[in-house]
Amino acid sequence: MFTFSLTKTxxxxxxxxxxxxxxxxPVSTPVFMPVGTQATVKTLSPADLEDIGAEIILANTYxxxxxxxxxxxxxxxxxxxxxxxxxxxxxxxxxxQVFSLAELRKVTDEGVTFQSxxxxxxxxxxxxxxxxxxxEALGADIIMAFDECIPYPATKxxxxxxxxxxxxxxxxxxxxxxxTGQALFGIVQGGMYTDLRERSAGTLVDIGFDGYAIxxxxxxxxxxxxYEMIEATVPHLPADRPRYLMGVGTPxxxxxxxxxxxxxxxxVMPTRNARNGTFFTSFGKLVIRNSRYERDRDPIDxxxxxxxxxxxxxxxxxxxxxxxxxxALRLGTIHNLSFYVGLMRDIRLSIAExxxxxxxxxxxxxxxxxxx
Amino acid sequence: MFTFSLTKTxxxxxxxxxxxxxxxxPVSTPVFMPVGTQATVKTLSPADLEDIGAEIILANTYxxxxxxxxxxxxxxxxxxxxxxxxxxxxxxxxxxQVFSLAELRKVTDEGVTFQSxxxxxxxxxxxxxxxxxxxEALGADIIMAFDECIPYPATKxxxxxxxxxxxxxxxxxxxxxxxTGQALFGIVQGGMYTDLRERSAGTLVDIGFDGYAIxxxxxxxxxxxxYEMIEATVPHLPADRPRYLMGVGTPxxxxxxxxxxxxxxxxVMPTRNARNGTFFTSFGKLVIRNSRYERDRDPIDxxxxxxxxxxxxxxxxxxxxxxxxxxALRLGTIHNLSFYVGLMRDIRLSIAExxxxxxxxxxxxxxxxxxx
Numbered sequence: 001m002f003t004f005s006l007t008k009t010x011x012x013x014x015x016x017x018x019x020x021x022x023x024x025x026p027v028s029t030p031v032f033m034p035v036g037t038q039a040t041v042k043t044l045s046p047a048d049l050e051d052i053g054a055e056i057i058l059a060n061t062y063x064x065x066x067x068x069x070x071x072x073x074x075x076x077x078x079x080x081x082x083x084x085x086x087x088x089x090x091x092x093x094x095x096x097q098v099f100s101l102a103e104l105r106k107v108t109d110e111g112v113t114f115q116s117x118x119x120x121x122x123x124x125x126x127x128x129x130x131x132x133x134x135x136e137a138l139g140a141d142i143i144m145a146f147d148e149c150i151p152y153p154a155t156k157x158x159x160x161x162x163x164x165x166x167x168x169x170x171x172x173x174x175x176x177x178x179x180t181g182q183a184l185f186g187i188v189q190g191g192m193y194t195d196l197r198e199r200s201a202g203t204l205v206d207i208g209f210d211g212y213a214i215x216x217x218x219x220x221x222x223x224x225x226x227y228e229m230i231e232a233t234v235p236h237l238p239a240d241r242p243r244y245l246m247g248v249g250t251p252x253x254x255x256x257x258x259x260x261x262x263x264x265x266x267x268v269m270p271t272r273n274a275r276n277g278t279f280f281t282s283f284g285k286l287v288i289r290n291s292r293y294e295r296d297r298d299p300i301d302x303x304x305x306x307x308x309x310x311x312x313x314x315x316x317x318x319x320x321x322x323x324x325x326x327x328a329l330r331l332g333t334i335h336n337l338s339f340y341v342g343l344m345r346d347i348r349l350s351i352a353e354x355x356x357x358x359x360x361x362x363x364x365x366x367x368x369x370x371x372x
Numbered sequence: 373m374f375t376f377s378l379t380k381t382x383x384x385x386x387x388x389x390x391x392x393x394x395x396x397x398p399v400s401t402p403v404f405m406p407v408g409t410q411a412t413v414k415t416l417s418p419a420d421l422e423d424i425g426a427e428i429i430l431a432n433t434y435x436x437x438x439x440x441x442x443x444x445x446x447x448x449x450x451x452x453x454x455x456x457x458x459x460x461x462x463x464x465x466x467x468x469q470v471f472s473l474a475e476l477r478k479v480t481d482e483g484v485t486f487q488s489x490x491x492x493x494x495x496x497x498x499x500x501x502x503x504x505x506x507x508e509a510l511g512a513d514i515i516m517a518f519d520e521c522i523p524y525p526a527t528k529x530x531x532x533x534x535x536x537x538x539x540x541x542x543x544x545x546x547x548x549x550x551x552t553g554q555a556l557f558g559i560v561q562g563g564m565y566t567d568l569r570e571r572s573a574g575t576l577v578d579i580g581f582d583g584y585a586i587x588x589x590x591x592x593x594x595x596x597x598x599y600e601m602i603e604a605t606v607p608h609l610p611a612d613r614p615r616y617l618m619g620v621g622t623p624x625x626x627x628x629x630x631x632x633x634x635x636x637x638x639x640v641m642p643t644r645n646a647r648n649g650t651f652f653t654s655f656g657k658l659v660i661r662n663s664r665y666e667r668d669r670d671p672i673d674x675x676x677x678x679x680x681x682x683x684x685x686x687x688x689x690x691x692x693x694x695x696x697x698x699x700a701l702r703l704g705t706i707h708n709l710s711f712y713v714g715l716m717r718d719i720r721l722s723i724a725e726x727x728x729x730x731x732x733x734x735x736x737x738x739x740x741x742x743x744x
Contacts, residue, residue, distance in 0.1 A: 038691075038692075038695045038697055039688070039691065040692060040697050040699045042697065042698060043698045043699060044699065045679070045683075045699060045703070046683070047679070047683075063695075067694065067695055068666075068687070068690075068691045072666070072667060072687065075667060076685070076687065082687075082691075083688060084684055084688070294444070295444060307417075307419070311417075311418070311456045312456055315440070315444070315448065316448075316454055316455060316456070319410075319411065319439070319440045319454075320410075322439065322440070323410045323435075323439060325410055325414065326414060326415045326698055326701055326702070327414070327416065327417060329698055330415075330417070330698070
């Protein structure tokens, strides 16, 4: 089951409020999806994620295919049951990870051959059909078409050739997909070329998907270039389908993405930064190992109501990081994800109350003024 | 504030039920104290510990003296506030850790000089007076006299000489202690010599402490020898003071210790084993990485009601350990500590109901039959 309904069109912005319904419950967009690569959002239990208010998480097909294997997860009734998370899940197609294995892969029109970095270099082939089959076994509510994610910079010829292959793969994914009740999203590619992006959106819409993602961004390009690609794509996507900007990004990126009509985001930034001791706050980033926090009694962010900020001082968190204590990683992750989830809640409220442009302006101004 | 009252003397056992009252709440004994070395029970938040039902935890003076420093913790109002734990805390004296630094230390009657492994080998001296001062700054409800913990085996001459020094240090700790409302426990030493143990107990009782610990056991000796040392000591300790067996041990050790009149235990075994994927269960140990659990849908222990066992399969936990996921460490720790805390609760109930001997017999028989 998958339905998408537009609740409200924003005022003075392309940002909008929508509601996704899945058999594992609803998702209100714009939404940020925490990344749970190996069937766990690193350091957190499902109960932690519910406390934080996460409505949907992402898991990585590539990693779960290699370990523990999609067959095992299917036997357990799918990812939700396997990991004890009963809210919606989205799986990526594995494309992004496979293409990151620069040295280990070979791309043909059929699919991608690669050596696993895990099992002593065993050879695997992922085709569009297999990517769909794996994701059907994993049982996510939303699954993604298999795509090629190209490096930046790339020549226009290479970007076009790769994009055309991604389109052929998208059609094969659409064809291969069984009637599982899962939603299938297509992925717009086209490098940093606005005309390719436009053509990619049009081609995918012609094939017809339940939602559309924008892939291949946040790969090293400048922010203005990223925003330009989003602007070149969104107008060519149907208003009655969700739009998902993959692998993005900073709080500022989320704000700019929403403003340009994006409904869904995912990124490892809040979770990975948390484990490095870098926290997102209402006044910019905070690096907890900084000696200025040695005797600081304040919580990470006095404006935050997460478990970490309700309970612990910066000094204690700094001590945990310096002492290499595992608890530090979880407490930091709880805070950073609470910040992201809270930001999306605030964004939704500001759209609902027709004041998103002011909200965005104030948010960016405050961070510019205090970012250290 | 510290009071100790005997609630019930066991039937057919030296085991007994007692109640400790502190300004951070009560403790029912026999009790197991999870080890929170660096002001955190590794991987767990205070909320986790409360869920598990831990009534008191232990923290290590040596580690906290070196990092973040007892001065800082005093500024924060003590360990309880610093780490967000408002139930009782016991701190050890640092002796055990300092004496583990075999290469780095020099012992004189004054105290111990050692090089810190942390701050580039800075030299520190810990005297009995300083050990008390540090523990007063940390603010634990129960603090320990500074003692020398000798290796095993040790000659009787060495054991006697060291024990006599420990007695002189104990008297100095007693003398140095301010009127802070903290309880001060003395530590019985004497190696593996019953006459020394008896003499040590007598000497410490003459000095007079709020409670008595048995130190220097579980250092490599056989189980029968350990039990012999406990039996040589307990009869010489006053019935109206708590008896604490330091650094012990396995579930079987707890059972045998209680049976011999021990009220308090601490050990890194449940927490350290959990992080290695070795779990304690009602049917013996379970090594989660074993391939037999690859597709196992059962919880770690079907008889356990902890969060981990209520929520996750062995197969999922095995996957988390194999994938190196941090969540595995916490979920395993929640289970192992729940097992230890639950075991002590069952032991107390069996003493209350005058059936400890049968309970012990059945527990040991079951584990012998199923231990793998």
